[in-house]
Amino acid sequence: MMFNKNLKNVLLVIFTTLILSACSTAKKSTLDGDVYTGKETVKFLAAGVPDRVFFATNKSSLTTASRATLRKQATFLRKNKNLNVTIEGHADERGTREYNLALGERRANSAKDYLMTYGISGKRLSVISYGKEKPINPASTPLAWSQNRRSVTVKVN
Amino acid sequence: MKKIILIFLINILSINVSYALIEIDITRGNLDPLPVAVSPLHVDIESENYKDMKIKELGNNISEIIENNFRSTGLFNPLKKDAFVQKPDIAHLKPRFEDWRLIKAQALVTGKLLIKNEKLKVEFRLWDLAAGKEITALAFTTTPSNWRRVAHIISDKIYERLTGEEGYFDTRIIYVAESGPKSQRIKKLAIMDQDGFNTKYLTLGNELVLTPRFNPTNQMVTYMSYFRNMPRVYLLDIETGTQDVVGNFPGMTFAPRFSPDGKKIVMSFAKDGNSDIYTMDLKSRVVERITNHSSIDTSPSFSPDGKFIAFNSDRSGLQQLYVMRSDGSGVKRITFGNGIYGTPVWSPRGDLIAFTKMRKGRFYIGVMRVDGTGERLLTENYYQEAPSWSPNGRVLVFYRETKAGLKGEGFTAKLWSIDITGYNERQLKTKTDASDPSWSSLLTK
Amino acid sequence: MIKSLIYSLTFHSIMILLTILSLPFMLREPIDLPPIVSVELIQISDKTNIPYAPKARKIIEETKKKEKRLVSEQAPPAAKAKEKPDRIPLPNEKKEEKKIVKKKQNPEEIKPEIRQSSEFEKKEIIDTNQIAALIDKAKEEEEAVEQKKTSEITQSSQKNSFATGLTLSEEDALRAQIFGCWSVPLGLPYDEDLLVRIKLNLKQDGTIMKSEILDHKRMNRPGQKFYKVLAESALRAVRLCQPLKVPPTGYDKWKELQLNFNPIEMLRG
Numbered sequence: 029m030m031f032n033k034n035l036k037n038v039l040l041v042i043f044t045t046l047i048l049s050a051c052s053t054a055k056k057s058t059l060d061g062d063v064y065t066g067k068e069t070v071k072f073l074a075a076g077v078p079d080r081v082f083f084a085t086n087k088s089s090l091t092t093a094s095r096a097t098l099r100k101q102a103t104f105l106r107k108n109k110n111l112n113v114t115i116e117g118h119a120d121e122r123g124t125r126e127y128n129l130a131l132g133e134r135r136a137n138s139a140k141d142y143l144m145t146y147g148i149s150g151k152r153l154s155v156i157s158y159g160k161e162k163p164i165n166p167a168s169t170p171l172a173w174s175q176n177r178r179s180v181t182v183k184v185n
Numbered sequence: 186m187k188k189i190i191l192i193f194l195i196n197i198l199s200i201n202v203s204y205a206l207i208e209i210d211i212t213r214g215n216l217d218p219l220p221v222a223v224s225p226l227h228v229d230i231e232s233e234n235y236k237d238m239k240i241k242e243l244g245n246n247i248s249e250i251i252e253n254n255f256r257s258t259g260l261f262n263p264l265k266k267d268a269f270v271q272k273p274d275i276a277h278l279k280p281r282f283e284d285w286r287l288i289k290a291q292a293l294v295t296g297k298l299l300i301k302n303e304k305l306k307v308e309f310r311l312w313d314l315a316a317g318k319e320i321t322a323l324a325f326t327t328t329p330s331n332w333r334r335v336a337h338i339i340s341d342k343i344y345e346r347l348t349g350e351e352g353y354f355d356t357r358i359i360y361v362a363e364s365g366p367k368s369q370r371i372k373k374l375a376i377m378d379q380d381g382f383n384t385k386y387l388t389l390g391n392e393l394v395l396t397p398r399f400n401p402t403n404q405m406v407t408y409m410s411y412f413r414n415m416p417r418v419y420l421l422d423i424e425t426g427t428q429d430v431v432g433n434f435p436g437m438t439f440a441p442r443f444s445p446d447g448k449k450i451v452m453s454f455a456k457d458g459n460s461d462i463y464t465m466d467l468k469s470r471v472v473e474r475i476t477n478h479s480s481i482d483t484s485p486s487f488s489p490d491g492k493f494i495a496f497n498s499d500r501s502g503l504q505q506l507y508v509m510r511s512d513g514s515g516v517k518r519i520t521f522g523n524g525i526y527g528t529p530v531w532s533p534r535g536d537l538i539a540f541t542k543m544r545k546g547r548f549y550i551g552v553m554r555v556d557g558t559g560e561r562l563l564t565e566n567y568y569q570e571a572p573s574w575s576p577n578g579r580v581l582v583f584y585r586e587t588k589a590g591l592k593g594e595g596f597t598a599k600l601w602s603i604d605i606t607g608y609n610e611r612q613l614k615t616k617t618d619a620s621d622p623s624w625s626s627l628l629t630k
Numbered sequence: 631m632i633k634s635l636i637y638s639l640t641f642h643s644i645m646i647l648l649t650i651l652s653l654p655f656m657l658r659e660p661i662d663l664p665p666i667v668s669v670e671l672i673q674i675s676d677k678t679n680i681p682y683a684p685k686a687r688k689i690i691e692e693t694k695k696k697e698k699r700l701v702s703e704q705a706p707p708a709a710k711a712k713e714k715p716d717r718i719p720l721p722n723e724k725k726e727e728k729k730i731v732k733k734k735q736n737p738e739e740i741k742p743e744i745r746q747s748s749e750f751e752k753k754e755i756i757d758t759n760q761i762a763a764l765i766d767k768a769k770e771e772e773e774a775v776e777q778k779k780t781s782e783i784t785q786s787s788q789k790n791s792f793a794t795g796l797t798l799s800e801e802d803a804l805r806a807q808i809f810g811c812w813s814v815p816l817g818l819p820y821d822e823d824l825l826v827r828i829k830l831n832l833k834q835d836g837t838i839m840k841s842e843i844l845d846h847k848r849m850n851r852p853g854q855k856f857y858k859v860l861a862e863s864a865l866r867a868v869r870l871c872q873p874l875k876v877p878p879t880g881y882d883k884w885k886e887l888q889l890n891f892n893p894i895e896m897l898r899g
């Protein structure tokens with residue numbers, strides 16, 4: 029009896045040590061904090077130019093990754109001077125409807141302002157917010173919500 | 186010595202034994218709904234036929250509406266008809282109180298109706314069975330097709346007599362009727378009687394419509410629509426069906442409400458990442474800016490006297506509730522609790538503000554006094570928001586959404602109501618999924 | 631090289647050994663025993679018979695002495711005062727009982743029997759100042775005091791029922807009956823003064839001869855519709871409850887009753 033107990037404990041200890049130590053099971057996470065960093069749902073304006081950036085809950089600030097994406101968009105827009113775009117702002121469903129409309133608008137403008145600092149004329153960039161009305165992922169999971177907190181650049185012409 | 190005995194005897198004889206009045210405090214009763222008997226209305230034999238209405242069943246139908254209204258309040262218990270002791274016509278003239286009391290009823294409703302010359306006349310009486318007398322009697326005349334409204338008006342009168350409060354049965358609810366898959370919802374404006382009947386659709390569903398609200402006379406509706414992919418506030422005339430955009434602003438307008446005098450619309454206007462509150466006079470079309478802050482200011486709601494506006498702002502970092510004077514001065518924050526707050530709605534009684542609260546991933550509907558004290562959470566759920574007040578300030582209607590599966594299956598949105606005491610939470614009947622409800626004022630005023 | 635290996639192995643085995651031995655201790659949690667609640671069962675008899683706690687008895691005897699002193703100092707307004715000096719304490723005690731009884735009827739208490747004795751013991755029920763105030767009242771109410779010697783009135787400190795009023799159980803029964811009959815209108819505002827006092831004249835069998843709302847003028851004032859609704863509900867309750875559960879004897883005691891309906895506790899929720 030005592031022996032069995034000890035055996036169990038030994039195994040438990042070894043198991044725990046293995047888990048906690050060097051064997052870093054680095055699962056590839058698509059969430060950096062709260063912001064989606066994955067590739068699903070992302071479309072492309074052109075080769076290598078993702079069409080969207082993602083946000084943390086209740087926030088409209090751009091992450092480093094978002095800025096990188098927007099810089100690529102800016103480059104693309106500079107090359108195609110006749111192209112106009114609409115920037116759509118979206119929010120996840122975990123908030124009140126009216127506030128989410130405003131939040132979506134703020135997010136879209138975040139992206140627009142950044143593009144403008146890279147020389148794209150505001151006249152080419154229109155903004156619309158859809159709040160939580162058009163989720164790209166209809167599930168009710170934190171992953172789905174992170175994919176819905178987005179700002180998408182859409183070609184107009 | 187004799188004298189003393191004599192005095193003593195006289196005293197004894199002259200003293201009346203009187204006892205001090207016994208007082209008993211009754212501080213409790215039962216919370217059971219008041220048992221009420223609603224007798225089917227007696228249909229006068231002289232009634233003529235009207236179109237294709239089933240006149241004979243009208244008496245029954247009217248009493249059923251009254252019963253359903255009473256049952257829905259949680260305050261009354263309408264008794265089953267098979268136990269009724271008197272026929273409707275006799276009961277209306279001279280109820281045998283002892284017999285009705287036998288089935289444990291405390292109040293009795295009787296009535297009669299007559300359709301003649303294309304008019305419907307309904308008369309009803311409310312009897313207090315314990316006192317053995319009539320306490321209210323009224324008569325109404327209208328077009329026969331309005332018979333449902335007559336039943337609701339009767340319910341209101343009885344409700345008021347028995348509780349002291351105005352009723353809320355002769356009212357309508359406007360909401361957004363939803364259908365389709367979660368990522369491609371079809372939304373239409375819908376209006377219905379508060380008991381779920383007479384649903385009518387006001388838009389076709391070709392564009393998204395959100396947050397409709399009645400004006401004080403219940404003739405107009407203001408709402409937000411994505412018509413032509415431009416999110417704007419619109420006005421809709423219920424009678425004529427005409428839609429009118431409220432000011433073509435160079436940005437998004439949303440979250441509209443009427444002022445208590447019906448002359449202005451207050452709403453949010455979003456541009457360049459900032460949302461502020463504006464009003465527009467409907468006649469002169471003059472626009473006035475009310476808030477001027479770099480934060481999101483939205484969900485404005487007037488106090489019933491028109492002097493204050495409650496609204497939602499994240500100027501402190503997260504969504505909180507604020508109150509300001511209707512000219513935008515004197516902004517005061519009123520929520521300081523744990524969590525974030527949204528959708529403030531001022532009660533028509535002026536004493537409370539209802540709101541949505543979010544905390545640790547759960548949603549709550551609650552009420553608080555207008556200075557922010559006395560916060561009471563009435564119900565908790567995975568997702569619910571946007572309360573709207575009944576015209577007597579006692580009941581809140583709001584909507585709930587359920588969790589969806591990985592492909593969005595199992596998603597529903599439904600209207601619910603709850604009493605401000607936290608009791609009587611119930612789902613409202615709607616033909617489709619529903620969201621964004623708004624309660625009208627009493628249609629007869 | 632081998633030395634350091636041996637050292638490493640030893641230290642590692644020590645660590646593992648220590649962990650093995652300490653783990654079970656961590657898993658075991660202290661057992662939480664619920665505190666033992668002592669329960670005392672008291673029976674309620676037909677004649678209210680409250681066993682005095684020793685402390686209370688001392689206080690009562692002190693106040694009795696005090697009253698006796700006061701009585702003797704008074705100029706005798708009537709021969710009765712001299713004749714029966716022991717009488718005077720009665721109305722006071724009746725009042726005390728009343729006060730205690732009233733406090734005890736807190737509906738929140740689950741076991742009234744148990745509370746009866748412990749409530750009595752705990753509180754400073756009899757404040758001697760209160761007694762002094764009561765004694766003044768007693769002067770005014772001397773006429774109201776029963777003069778007849780009945781078997782109910784005794785001076786023994788053991789048995790103490792009173793000449794006027796219902797016993798505890800009688801009052802309880804009546805109150806419980808009315809609780810069951812009263813449908814409280816839930817629509818009332820809970821921060822208003824809503825007290826309805828109904829005076830009843832009863833027949834011997836418990837039916838109502840006459841009922842009167844003491845503030846009936848208030849019912850018809852504008853803005854008092856809630857009061858009206860409450861008053862009507864109280865009247866309904868009383869009427870529907872007939873015949874009331876009145877005691878079989880002592881009709882003179884209770885032929886006139888006043889019921890104070892106050893829904894404030896129920897509305898506060």
